[in-house]
Amino acid sequence: MIRKMQQRPQQIVSGFKSPADDYLEGRLDISEMLVVDPHCTFYFKMGTGCMSGYGIQKDALLIVDKSLQPINNSIVIVSLQGELLCRALEIESDKSVLVCDDNKVLANNDSTVEIWGVVIAVCFGVLPKGLRKGRYSHVCTM
Amino acid sequence: MYVLCDCNNFYASAERLFKPALRGLPIVVLSNNDGCVIARSQEAKDAGIKMGDPAFMVHDLIKKFNIQVFSSNYVLYGDMSERVMHNLSRWFVTVIPYSIDEAFGWAGGIMNLKDYAITARTSIIKNTGIPVSIGIAPTKTLAKLANKLSKANGGTLVLETDAEITAALKDFPIEDLWGIGRQYYQKLSQMKITTVAELRDLPELWFKQNMTVQGQRMWNELWGRPMLQLGELPPTAKGLSVTRSFSGYVMEPDILCEAVTTYASRLAEKLRNEKMCCQFLEVFLLTNKHREDHPQHYPKHVHKLTIASNSTTEIVSVANRVARMLFSPGIKYRKAGVIATGLIPEGDLQFHLFKEHTNNADQVSAVIDKLNMAYGRGTLRMASEGFEKKWKLKHEYLSGGYTTRWKDLIKVR
Numbered sequence: 001m002i003r004k005m006q007q008r009p010q011q012i013v014s015g016f017k018s019p020a021d022d023y024l025e026g027r028l029d030i031s032e033m034l035v036v037d038p039h040c041t042f043y044f045k046m047g048t049g050c051m052s053g054y055g056i057q058k059d060a061l062l063i064v065d066k067s068l069q070p071i072n073n074s075i076v077i078v079s080l081q082g083e084l085l086c087r088a089l090e091i092e093s094d095k096s097v098l099v100c101d102d103n104k105v106l107a108n109n110d111s112t113v114e115i116w117g118v119v120i121a122v123c124f125g126v127l128p129k130g131l132r133k134g135r136y137s138h139v140c141t142m
Numbered sequence: 143m144y145v146l147c148d149c150n151n152f153y154a155s156a157e158r159l160f161k162p163a164l165r166g167l168p169i170v171v172l173s174n175n176d177g178c179v180i181a182r183s184q185e186a187k188d189a190g191i192k193m194g195d196p197a198f199m200v201h202d203l204i205k206k207f208n209i210q211v212f213s214s215n216y217v218l219y220g221d222m223s224e225r226v227m228h229n230l231s232r233w234f235v236t237v238i239p240y241s242i243d244e245a246f247g248w249a250g251g252i253m254n255l256k257d258y259a260i261t262a263r264t265s266i267i268k269n270t271g272i273p274v275s276i277g278i279a280p281t282k283t284l285a286k287l288a289n290k291l292s293k294a295n296g297g298t299l300v301l302e303t304d305a306e307i308t309a310a311l312k313d314f315p316i317e318d319l320w321g322i323g324r325q326y327y328q329k330l331s332q333m334k335i336t337t338v339a340e341l342r343d344l345p346e347l348w349f350k351q352n353m354t355v356q357g358q359r360m361w362n363e364l365w366g367r368p369m370l371q372l373g374e375l376p377p378t379a380k381g382l383s384v385t386r387s388f389s390g391y392v393m394e395p396d397i398l399c400e401a402v403t404t405y406a407s408r409l410a411e412k413l414r415n416e417k418m419c420c421q422f423l424e425v426f427l428l429t430n431k432h433r434e435d436h437p438q439h440y441p442k443h444v445h446k447l448t449i450a451s452n453s454t455t456e457i458v459s460v461a462n463r464v465a466r467m468l469f470s471p472g473i474k475y476r477k478a479g480v481i482a483t484g485l486i487p488e489g490d491l492q493f494h495l496f497k498e499h500t501n502n503a504d505q506v507s508a509v510i511d512k513l514n515m516a517y518g519r520g521t522l523r524m525a526s527e528g529f530e531k532k533w534k535l536k537h538e539y540l541s542g543g544y545t546t547r548w549k550d551l552i553k554v555r
Contacts, residue, residue: 037269039224039225039228039229039269040225040229040269040270042544042545043545043548043551044551044552044553044554045551045552045553045554046553046554047553047554047555048555050555061551062554066268066269066270066271067265067268067269077554079162082162082163082164082165083162083163083555084162084552084554084555085554085555086554086555114162116162116271138548142548142549142551
């Protein structure tokens with residue numbers, strides 16, 4: 001769960017004022033790295049390992065921006081015959097192909113294929129089972 | 143120029159966005175408690191489902207046309223609405239939401255408005271996945287009318303010149319005009335007035351004599367003279383309420399109190415959101431008035447708080463006490479509600495002369511809000527809400543919180 005860090009209430013300095021006070025910047029926030037446009041961003045979960053070749057493991061969190069126009073080699077969420085899939089999009093001069101580790105599907109411009117959004121980043125938890133407990137139990141698990 | 147942007151079949155569109163398999167299939171969305179139809183996709187409209195039809199009555203149609211049924215998922219609709227409004231505000235200044243799926247806006251100083259509207263619409267649809275229509279005209283009434291007509295015009299319609307406006311009004315039926323209720327409609331049909339063009343040709347004097355000031359404003363608006371301002375925000379609420387039906391009948395005081403506790407703590411949360419405290423708390427219970435064979439009981443009671451409050455503990459304990467007092471055995475209750483009135487801003491509290499005021503309760507509420515904000519609503523709650531929630535609303539066909547809950551994310555293959 002990415003949540004805004006809470007600022008500690010301003011400290012009353014009893015001894016010396018911190019020389020760092022004038023240089024405070026606010027700590028790094030991971031959502032700045034992963035989300036460009038929160039109002040156009042959606043999240044999905046990778047349900048299979050069929051995109052491992054592209055570095056997307058099963059159960060990975062997909063960050064999807066709907067505002068982008070996909071180009072050649074984009075990883076996209078696509079609805080194919082009523083099903084949502086994560087695929088690599090290869091656009092050749094006259095046709096586009098949806099690719100995963102197992103197969104290639106020609107993406108005809110008929111109404112059964114529709115690009116839903118572009119995957120802009122993938123998050124994957126790497127904690128071993130033994131450490132997945134307590135407040136660490138849901139690190140990147142949905 | 144005023145803009146009216148509205149989402150086409152909003153609830154059905156939001157459901158369909160996350161279930162592309164439903165493309166082309168009729169969809170209906172049911173009200174809270176799965177009572178009646180409150181939204182339909184175009185296909186469901188065509189199948190003959192009417193707005194407000196009770197679910198059990200259209201059961202046959204649902205079977206016959208393979209209609210997809212959903213419980214209302216306001217968690218999802220609320221977030222999707224927020225996304226549409228935000229994207230809209232990137233194109234038009236001053237966007238004022240009018241309802242969950244409609245907003246007025248201001249389009250001033252834009253060259254080539256017709257192309258601009260098309261670009262804006264395309265972008266909003268792409269970014270949110272929700273189809274919208276945009277109408278633009280010199281007044282709010284005309285913008286609303288342009289929006290209605292835009293649906294048969296590729297999704298946008300801009301009425302700029304007098305000629306365009308006159309043409310738009312020519313065949314527009316008066317019953318679809320914003321501000322014409324059933325009464326005026328009947329009156330006007332008796333006068334053989336059926337189109338807005340005919341209505342606009344009536345002299346102003348007629349509106350003065352036959353309609354209220356609202357009617358006169360409407361007449362001016364139809365002639366392109368803005369009478370309704372954009373920026374008028376709705377007045378701050380005089381009262382807040384949480385009322386809901388139960389899934390079945392409630393006949394035990396303990397179960398009733400669980401429900402009332404839940405409503406009361408939600409009410410306290412709403413009050414704190416508005417930064418208001420309430421001086422009076424009203425609790426009411428209702429039986430099913432359609433069942434003439436059941437004994438009927440509609441008790442209500444208004445309690446005056448010693449010190450106006452918005453703390454969960456205080457409001458819940460008062461509501462509970464009142465509910466227990468109102469309850470009478472052997473009656474089948476169908477619905478309960480908690481209403482806060484006499485609202486005053488948090489800062490203007492009047493304390494009691496003889497009673498010490500501690501802010502312990504406020505601190506408890508602040509902790510509740512903070513934890514529920516971080517971990518989701520209902521993480522920390524009053525134990526008297528109970529755990530089984532037998533009375534809880536029916537949501538048999540509820541879809542997920544695809545954009546608000548991590549555990550509801552859709553798995554893609």
